[in-house]
Amino acid sequence: MPLDSLESAGVDTPSMAKHTIYDIARLAGVSGKTVSRVLNNEPSVSPATRDRVARIIDELGYQPHHGARSMRGQQRDCVGVIFSAPMNKWPVSHQQIHWLFLELERIFGARGKFICFDLNPYTNGIEGVDYARALWQQRCNGCLIHGALQLNDKVIARIHSSGYPYMALNRFEEIPDLCFSSVDYDEAAYLSAQRLIRSGHKRIGMLQAFHDTQAGKERRSGYTRALEEAGIEIDDSLIRPVSFAGSDVTAATLYLLLECKASAIIDCSMLEDPASVREGARRAGRIPGKDFELVDWTYSPDSISLPEACAHVRIPLREAASEGMELLAQWFDREREEPFQILRRPELFEADTVRELPIATPIFDTIR
Amino acid sequence: MPLDSLESAGVDTPSMAKHTIYDIARLAGVSGKTVSRVLNNEPSVSPATRDRVARIIDELGYQPHHGARSMRGQQRDCVGVIFSAPMNKWPVSHQQIHWLFLELERIFGARGKFICFDLNPYTNGIEGVDYARALWQQRCNGCLIHGALQLNDKVIARIHSSGYPYMALNRFEEIPDLCFSSVDYDEAAYLSAQRLIRSGHKRIGMLQAFHDTQAGKERRSGYTRALEEAGIEIDDSLIRPVSFAGSDVTAATLYLLLECKASAIIDCSMLEDPASVREGARRAGRIPGKDFELVDWTYSPDSISLPEACAHVRIPLREAASEGMELLAQWFDREREEPFQILRRPELFEADTVRELPIATPIFDTIR
DNA sequence: CTGTTAGCGCATTCAC
DNA sequence: GTGAATGCGCTAACAG
Numbered sequence: 001m002p003l004d005s006l007e008s009a010g011v012d013t014p015s016m017a018k019h020t021i022y023d024i025a026r027l028a029g030v031s032g033k034t035v036s037r038v039l040n041n042e043p044s045v046s047p048a049t050r051d052r053v054a055r056i057i058d059e060l061g062y063q064p065h066h067g068a069r070s071m072r073g074q075q076r077d078c079v080g081v082i083f084s085a086p087m088n089k090w091p092v093s094h095q096q097i098h099w100l101f102l103e104l105e106r107i108f109g110a111r112g113k114f115i116c117f118d119l120n121p122y123t124n125g126i127e128g129v130d131y132a133r134a135l136w137q138q139r140c141n142g143c144l145i146h147g148a149l150q151l152n153d154k155v156i157a158r159i160h161s162s163g164y165p166y167m168a169l170n171r172f173e174e175i176p177d178l179c180f181s182s183v184d185y186d187e188a189a190y191l192s193a194q195r196l197i198r199s200g201h202k203r204i205g206m207l208q209a210f211h212d213t214q215a216g217k218e219r220r221s222g223y224t225r226a227l228e229e230a231g232i233e234i235d236d237s238l239i240r241p242v243s244f245a246g247s248d249v250t251a252a253t254l255y256l257l258l259e260c261k262a263s264a265i266i267d268c269s270m271l272e273d274p275a276s277v278r279e280g281a282r283r284a285g286r287i288p289g290k291d292f293e294l295v296d297w298t299y300s301p302d303s304i305s306l307p308e309a310c311a312h313v314r315i316p317l318r319e320a321a322s323e324g325m326e327l328l329a330q331w332f333d334r335e336r337e338e339p340f341q342i343l344r345r346p347e348l349f350e351a352d353t354v355r356e357l358p359i360a361t362p363i364f365d366t367i368r
Numbered sequence: 369m370p371l372d373s374l375e376s377a378g379v380d381t382p383s384m385a386k387h388t389i390y391d392i393a394r395l396a397g398v399s400g401k402t403v404s405r406v407l408n409n410e411p412s413v414s415p416a417t418r419d420r421v422a423r424i425i426d427e428l429g430y431q432p433h434h435g436a437r438s439m440r441g442q443q444r445d446c447v448g449v450i451f452s453a454p455m456n457k458w459p460v461s462h463q464q465i466h467w468l469f470l471e472l473e474r475i476f477g478a479r480g481k482f483i484c485f486d487l488n489p490y491t492n493g494i495e496g497v498d499y500a501r502a503l504w505q506q507r508c509n510g511c512l513i514h515g516a517l518q519l520n521d522k523v524i525a526r527i528h529s530s531g532y533p534y535m536a537l538n539r540f541e542e543i544p545d546l547c548f549s550s551v552d553y554d555e556a557a558y559l560s561a562q563r564l565i566r567s568g569h570k571r572i573g574m575l576q577a578f579h580d581t582q583a584g585k586e587r588r589s590g591y592t593r594a595l596e597e598a599g600i601e602i603d604d605s606l607i608r609p610v611s612f613a614g615s616d617v618t619a620a621t622l623y624l625l626l627e628c629k630a631s632a633i634i635d636c637s638m639l640e641d642p643a644s645v646r647e648g649a650r651r652a653g654r655i656p657g658k659d660f661e662l663v664d665w666t667y668s669p670d671s672i673s674l675p676e677a678c679a680h681v682r683i684p685l686r687e688a689a690s691e692g693m694e695l696l697a698q699w700f701d702r703e704r705e706e707p708f709q710i711l712r713r714p715e716l717f718e719a720d721t722v723r724e725l726p727i728a729t730p731i732f733d734t735i736r
Numbered sequence: 737c738t739g740t741t742a743g744c745g746c747a748t749t750c751a752c
Numbered sequence: 753g754t755g756a757a758t759g760c761g762c763t764a765a766c767a768g
Contacts, residue, residue, distance in 0.1 A: 063504035067438030068761035094462035109487030119477030436745035
């Protein structure tokens, strides 16, 4: 219902009728285009007109219809946040989701962006799960892809070639120029295996998270590389895929120690839970750090996951992600034109230097 | 760029050109309207035509433009999630944000809804912070308001009268028919004070969270009611507003014990952190549970926050919220027409019965 | 500095 | 069962 006078709208109780720019225009005695100019902070509106229009907009609590805007304009005001798998497959931890929120608020919120989540990654397209519905529908004008990329992922290629700003938190072999910010898991696995080889181990087990993903593949390749360099034969059964269930890690630990006769284990399960590994060891009749050696991986900058480990590997994924999100925000706002690649180096440190927490350093980084 | 043949789009590499229903229509040899009918599952399309159109839609990975749809249709496919204050004012805990996510996924994700967050509640309108931009812009078609409602809140009234489905997680005195799902904080404060009065206390301090909100006001009113019924004079200084900083709780505890000579304290700071209260007591030279009695409040169904407390009050807010979110989803999908009110009863239990966790019961509930 | 016109992609209305 | 015309609210291109 269009308004006939400003008074009928009321300053104290902004009318809930949905206004259009033409309602504003009529009240201000200008054309719709002028209202549009004010809304978009375009120049070439006289200060007096601008003020008058702005005042009416404020008083009515008018906000431009997003759908209509998105049909004409090319502004980018909404970031899609995508989980590449449903949470029951890859449970995102309390800390991680909280961290993500704070970062989104800090980086995109500060720029006035909206955040759109599609929590329904179950819609099957021809290629499997299409997790980027929000992007194709143009609800959002770019996206952040949170979570590992499965090796058979077909959606990421569409996103990559769509022209929308985006960032993944993984590399992806098939798309060398993918925009991502991540950590070199190959290197992390290489460092871990190398460390245990130096201790004289030949049967090194690995609790391998994300086995069907690029991140899992990198674990395998780094591990393999280290063993090959040392002339140790690869035994595939020593690379043990695990899910995020503690029981799975426990069972895999038991299996590696008993069936595979592993004398050392790389815990890159990312569960960051000492209890599961300990329980597996207990069932095998072994004591971690005594009967077998461990290298553990952690995302956390200020803690380790397994005190019994002889060395720890820190995976600075959140730091990489934060850095990348800043760049994504700039790309979004056309402050930079191109995609980027950030790969941070993992840091291995000995258990006896735990107090001196290392600063992670980038390996390569196409943006500097 | 419109397509001239289906082949040129390709099945394996869906074209990234943004298609319209008319592209689909041309390929299928039908009119735009028929494509629209297929998209919206309208009847009166012959099975053969429907299949042909559907197949082309799938092959192109076509998705209807959300902006265009939102201008004509009245479907509701996006829920706004609003934080009534920025996180630096009311920090949402790890657990809470995680819980919220899982619930959103479970309830709205399962229904195929998108979730839109506005993490930029700093835009000032005439009435202060307008946290419902996403709603006014019609990015979303209803919303969940997470967080306490400040007593001077003007936005909630606009939402209430807008006709959009919504739900707050608080009552709001000024709007008796507000749609909400919450817990009776007045009752919780009443039960807490009554419990300490029964132990003979006359100077009962309160660590009062949310003091400038409806939730804080309810704490005060319940407390006051209990004291008045017992004929105890109210000393305002015993009601001590606290923020979510641990140091604030510590300082307030110290103040209540030393300056105000409180002999008992109701901890409804909702910080759920025993260390802060203990530290305040320590600085006052007191030992909690020995030199003074405590009643603590907790949101958690399976733990208590202060083991030293003589009684615990459980605030089943998450249960209330879950229940309400289900109803909001139904309202959203037009399975129910009206707003609703759910108010759950807090439960006080003695420290020695901690193992028997109580089932919270509704106080009133306009939906059954 | 300001206004007019056209059209974005879709759904609604009405015609066939 | 199907299609043509119309308009949602806004902005780009053009005109004055």
